[in-house]
Amino acid sequence: MTMVAVIGKLRGGPIPTRLQRVSWIVMSAATAREVIDACRLLAGFSEEPGRTTRTFLSPPMRGVHAYLAAWMQRVGMSVRVDDAGNLRGLYPASSPGRPRLFIGSHLDTVPNAGAFDGVLGVVLAVALVELLEQQPLPFSIEVVGFSEEEGVRFGVPFIGSRALIGTIDADLLERADAHGRSVADAIRDYGLDPSCVGNARANDDALGYLEFHIEQGPVLDALALPLGIVTTIVGQSRVTATFTGSTNHAGTTPMHTRRDAVAGAAEWITAVEALAQHTPGLVATVGRVIARPGASNVVAGVCDASLDVRHASDDARATAVESLRHAAREISSRRQLTLHWDTHLDQGSVAMSPALVTALERAVAAQDVPVHRIDSGAGHDAMIMATRMPAAMLFLRSPGGVSHHPDEAVIEGDVAAALGAGLAFLEDLARAHT
């Protein structure tokens, strides 16, 4: 299918013949290679030689912005960097006053990252606009490369998408990094104006938000599926459980008189794992344990254990957390320990827009790819954008489930399928808004 034919299809033209569909797939495959090459090239813009680390508005972000801005301009977009450091390319609609579709993901990375987490979603969005060959749609497309999602530099995630929904406040701007530089300082260092962050807010003309992202988990790979349509971004609870007993000598204190905080925490940790293993859809993790005083010859008097609980259902998550709290209390009282339970986070699950999920299902089915719905166990910018507009996410399989690691990868055919699904999704929206 030539691009003219694609556009004809976008405008509600005839259903393509099988031959046209085959050539469309070939065209998407050619572009899929470019998408992967671009992601690998962008991974070279890093704060650390030999590995990819790119935090909020650090110097290498300029190279990423320059590369993507030039590409955006070539394909007919007007480009700016807003005052929260988000790269934004606007592809105009066929006429003024039409609504806007946002497509994006994040451009920052974790330390020693792979080449695809975040960046892939931005590069795919630009490639998708390139496939339109400067033919306008009945809505504009704004591609957003968010400045920050991982929360590495300031310990707070989603600075970029929060600016688009208008929830960056003075407290956040004053938050400091490990070197004492604030978010506002970082914005100024980049040549932007923190007092104008409010101007980054998206207008109220949004049709919705679409994000392509690698799954970052093993589910699609295990099922041998290229794509997954996200229905829900799961809710999270984070707690610190502190068990307090009595510090004493490891050699002279008889076992029956001990009040060992680490032993109590250990019993509880196995209860956490057992509950998650027997509760469908639940994941629960104790990822950090601190024993105090922390010496090999001392019975620990205090033990802090972190708890991270996630489930697509907020009720199921709340029930699990309550059950784990009850278990911690029971273990503590039996072992003559005291328990302190400190809840840091109780974040509800976020549903993707049912209408956009259905449109994505049609778009994926049109690629002759199995339609598979999936929950996202990780947070994403789509979760933030969903508070202001209908949002949808398409996951690409992560080979081996590997992510946040230099070995992170994508499969070229999956990227081609995502591009084809993206075009079909635009076609669907174009029909609805003509």
Ligand SMILES: [Zn+2]
């Ligand atoms: Zn990401």
